[in-house]
Amino acid sequence: MIQDRGNIKWASLMLPEHLELLREYKQERTEQPRELTEWELEELQQTIDQAFNQQLDIKLEVWKDYKITQWTGIIKSMNTNELILETLLNTKSIPIQSIQSAQLDTDYYD
Amino acid sequence: MNYESMPNRPIMCIDMKCFYASIVAMLHGLDVLKTPVAVVANFNQPGSVVLAASPLMKEKFSIKTGSRRYEIPKHPDIRLFEPKMSFFIQMSMTITKLISNYVPVDAIHVYSVDESFVDLTGTEKLWGSPEEAAKEIQKAILDQFNIPSAVGMGPNMLIAKLALDLEAKKTGFAKWTYEDIPKKLWPVRPLSKMWGIGKRMEANLNAIGIQTVGGLANTDLKELEKRFGVMGNQLYYHAWGIDLSKLGEPLITNGALSFGKGQMLMRDYHTRKEISVVLLEMCEDVMKRTRDAGYVGRTISMGLSYSRNAMTKGFHRSKTIEVPTSETLVMYRTCIELLDEHFAGEPARQLSVRISNLEREHSIQLDLFDDRKPQRQIIGPTMDAIRNRFGATSILRAVSFTKAGTAINRDRLVGGHLA
DSSP states (O other), X not given: OXXXXXXGGGOOOOOHHHHHHHHHHHHHHTOOOOOOOHHHHHHHHHHHHHHHHHTOEEEEEEEETTEEEEEEEEEEEEXXXXXXXXXXXXXXXXXXXXXXXXXXXXXXXX | OOOXXXXXXXEEEEEETTHHHHHHHXXXXXXXXXXXXXXXXXXXXXXXXXXXXXXXXXXXXXXXXXXXXXXXXXXXXXXXXXXXXXXXXXXXXXXXXXXXXXXXXXXXXXXXXTEEEEEOTTOHHXXXXXXXXXXXXXXXXXXXXXXXXXXXXXXXXXXXXXXXXXXXXXXXXXXXXXXXXXXIITTOXXXXXXXXXXXXXXXXXXXXXXXXXHHHHTSOHHXXXXXXXXXXXXXXXXXXXXXXXOTTSOSXXXXXXXXXXXXXXXXXXXSHHHHHHHHHHHHHHHHHHHHHHTEEEEEEEEXXXXXXXXXXXXXXXXXXXXXXXOOHHHHHHHHHHHHHHHOOSSOEEEEXXXXXXXXXXXXXXXXXXXXXXXXXXXXHHHHHHHHHHHOTTSSOOGGGGSTTOOXXXXXXXXXXXXX
């Protein structure tokens, strides 16, 4: 049986000052998306439902690769995991999990 | 050996060639490949070691890492520099950031200031085959920083590292597969040329008639396990190129957490009194870090190596105390006990202290017969706070001002070298 000691064997003699910088850097790069509160999730769902049912333009803030990107388009279809957003230029699938906020584009001009 | 179910990822291990020398050369606008450059720990000491030497320095003057200051000839072409540790670390970070333009941060494992593992899985669409990606990264580092590098590749971290150490360090690039192990790894001797085998393990293996890695691979696994335990198991599988470690797993887990420090003394320390001065300074530093992180610990270890001309080897021993502590003086007293038990009276050159068996500092265990404990519990954090605000040497114990003290001088150093 292989008794691999796993990653312990790769722990090397690193200077504490270097480790500290690396830790900071990794932290910075793996910033987690904001945890949404219950009422925010509820509002998110309502907005998305409305946009889908009435086929309205919607602006989504999506967390991906350590940063938030905005997408505007029409929701073509959706299930519990993801929605398909048709933007001006292409069609994207967006995981529901990674949506940080949603806003109807029409609300914008109120 | 059946390699079918073994990990098979495109892992590379990249090593910056003569890192320190390349960086000082870059800093001074010199071409590291055309100038004999060496980085010497300290100009003022003739016995000071060479930390890095450029290729020409190695070829023309046969000065390499580990040579001494006095061995370097006087020659108008030779350029000598002292280290700038904090800048070297910064450059290492910049290179890590450059690599993270090619792969996610989690796919990079920084192994030392000049060496990193990179998992190139999933980069095909962006950068072509893993070999192309690796060469692209090497090129980017050379173009941007004028730092040459060597890359070893393999199906796991171990083979990548072996390909680097045993082949790529000479050729600049090497890729090994499991099939290469018998022909490329097995002839390796002496055994300590292989990663993971030290001089002592080599002697142990030689003693039972094993001279090459192939010999190791063809030894009975049970026999190795009986002699060396888990390490025997690891040695055997390493000899077959097998390594199950996953790159990207978080490295530091709480179970193995400990705080420690070691230092090379600048001269021989002869007496218990002198050694204890440095021990106190080191305990203070280690315990400050322990307190800052909010831990208390029970196992205290101490190591001491004697000067090269001493008759005996050093020792490394530990003691576990009853009540977990973060008090400097408790650790110091334990170290002194260890010193008194094992010190052979020979000149000492190297010291290390460590506290492990840590637990979160939840509450203080009060002692009915020790009514000064609350006060002592406050003094440490108070001194820490002063140091955090005004610098490490703003408040020192009086011993640090004696001839044996090292704290004042070492404050200007990073990793034991000029910051």
